[in-house]
Each structure stands twice: as C-alpha cells, then as structure tokens.
Amino acid sequence: MTVKLVGFSGSLRRESLNTKLLNAAASYLPDDTELQIVSIAEIPLYDGDVEAKTGVPAAVEKVKDAIAAGDGLVIASPEYNNSVPGVLKNAIDWLSRPSSDIERVFAKRPTVVIGATPGSFGTTLAQVAWLPIMRTLGTDYWNGGRMMLPKANKAFADDGSLKDEDTAERLAKFMAGFVDCVMQSRLKQK
Ligand code: FNR
Numbered sequence: 611m612t613v614k615l616v617g618f619s620g621s622l623r624r625e626s627l628n629t630k631l632l633n634a635a636a637s638y639l640p641d642d643t644e645l646q647i648v649s650i651a652e653i654p655l656y657d658g659d660v661e662a663k664t665g666v667p668a669a670v671e672k673v674k675d676a677i678a679a680g681d682g683l684v685i686a687s688p689e690y691n692n693s694v695p696g697v698l699k700n701a702i703d704w705l706s707r708p709s710s711d712i713e714r715v716f717a718k719r720p721t722v723v724i725g726a727t728p729g730s731f732g733t734t735l736a737q738v739a740w741l742p743i744m745r746t747l748g749t750d751y752w753n754g755g756r757m758m759l760p761k762a763n764k765a766f767a768d769d770g771s772l773k774d775e776d777t778a779e780r781l782a783k784f785m786a787g788f789v790d791c792v793m794q795s796r797l798k799q800k
Contacts, residue, residue: 613789613796615645616680618673620687620698622651627726627762628686631781634772635684635724635757638782643789645684648676650701661707670704674715677705682720682792683749689727689736694743702743712747718799720792721749724757724784726765732758752791757784 617636619629636645652669654660660667666674677683688695706712723740725733737756744751757780759765765772772778 611642613643613682613792614680615639615643615682615684615789615792616648616676617645617684617686618648618650618701620650620685620695620701622697626688627728627759627766628688628724630766630770631724631726631757631759631762632684632686633770634766634778635686635781635785637771638778638785640786640789643785646676646680648673650698653701653704656700656703656707666704666707670707673701674705674711677715677719681796682788683716683722684788685721685723685740687723687725687733687736687740689725689729689731689733692735693739694736699743702747706747716747716749718748718750718795720752720788720795722752722757722788724759726759726762728761728763730760732760734758750791750795752788754791755784755787757781 617632619626619632621628632647639645654667687698721744723737725736727733767773
C-alpha cells in the first residue's frame with residue numbers, strides 16, 4: 611500500500627531554499643511513497659478574537675485535513691535568529707486549534723523537520739528549537755536521522771535538482787529512513 615506523506619515549507623519566498631529542499635525530498639522517495647506538498651501561504655496571523663467569533667479559518671482547516679489524511683508529516687523549516695521562523699510557528703499555532711483537534715491532526719503522527727540555509731550550520735538550532743513544540747503536539751517525532759542542508763544557496767541546479775550526488779544520496783537515505791518509521795507506525799496502529 612502506498613505511503614502518503616504530507617509536507618509544507620515554512621518559507622513563503624518564491625526562491626525559498628527550504629521549498630526547494632522539500633521539492634527535492636519529493637523526488638528522492640522510496641517506491642510506493644508519495645509526498646503531497648501543501649502551502650501555508652493563506653494562513654493568516656493567529657488572532658484569538660477571530661477564532662472566538664468565526665472559528666478556525668478555511669485555509670487552516672484545509673491544511674489540517676491534508677495532514678490528517680496523510681501517514682506522516684515533513685516540515686521544511688528555515689532558521690531565523692537561531693530558532694524557529696515566526697511565519698511557520700504562526701501556521702503551526704493555527705493548525706493546533708482548537709486544541710481538541712490536536713489528537714486528529716498531530717498526535718502520534720510520524721513527523722520530521724528538515725531545513726536549508728545559505729549558512730554553514732544547516733538549521734541545526736531551528737531543528738532543536740522545534741523539538742519541544744513537536745513534543746507538545748504529541749507527534750511521533752522521528753529521531754533516526756537529520757537532514758540539514760548548509761550552503762544551500764549553491765546546492766540546487768536551475769531545474770531544482772541537487773547538484774551534489776552525495777547530498778542527493780543523503781536525502782534519499784534520510785527519506786527512506788523516515789518512510790520506514792511511517793510504515794512501522796502504521797503496523798502498530800493495526
Ligand atoms: C535568517 N537567516 C538565518 N540563517 C541561519 O542559518 N541561521 C539564522 O539564525 C538565521 N537568521 C535569520 C533571520 C532572519 C530574520 C532572516 C530573514 C534570515 C538566513 C536564512 O537562512 C535565509 O534567509 C534562508 O534563505 C531562509 O530560508 P528560505 O526562505 O530560503 O527557505
């Protein structure tokens with residue numbers, strides 16, 4: 611049976627390196643796996659008054675339903691000021707509302723954060739900063755590998771593929787490991 615991953619990028623930029631990394635991940639998947647990429651671009655700033663008055667916006671529900679319909683979640687996160695970027699944290703905050711729906715969307719969901727940066731450290735600190743958030747949401751965070759892409763501004767060819775074969779292999783191995791975790795999780799739930 612096909613493994614269905616869902617992913618989104620935490621950057622809205624057209625030339626986003628994190629979106630490129632996520633797209634590359636979608637092209638280095640094991641057999642019988644697909645990665646549906648959804649966008650957080652339409653998610654507004656969180657406002658408790660809006661939630662109280664009109665509930666969770668349709669753009670948020672759409673992403674929540676996509677995550678819930680998948681077997682595992684892949685988030686490509688930039689690192690801002692050595693931590694998580696506000697745009698993506700805001701999206702996650704809306705996606706965690708109402709809290710009674712966290713179970714459906716995030717709980718026990720195999721999840722992993724990957725990241726790309728033009729800098730030298732590959733978003734290490736952002737990835738660490740996501741851990742307490744992922745724990746709070748009750749995700750089944752995959753710790754079997756890490757996918758960090760430093761110097762990412764030089765990593766992609768014009769067609770979006772990774773220029774360096776070793777990096778492509780590293781990404782393929784990482785995705786295979788994560789998909790393995792997703793399959794184990796599916797077996798446990800049966
Ligand atoms: C950055 N950038 C950055 N990079 C990094 O490796 N560590 C950091 O702490 C930061 N801090 C930071 C703060 C702010 C406000 C911005 C705008 C940028 C650089 C960042 O990695 C770079 O802009 C990436 O290209 C952002 O990801 P996308 O948009 O290419 O996916």
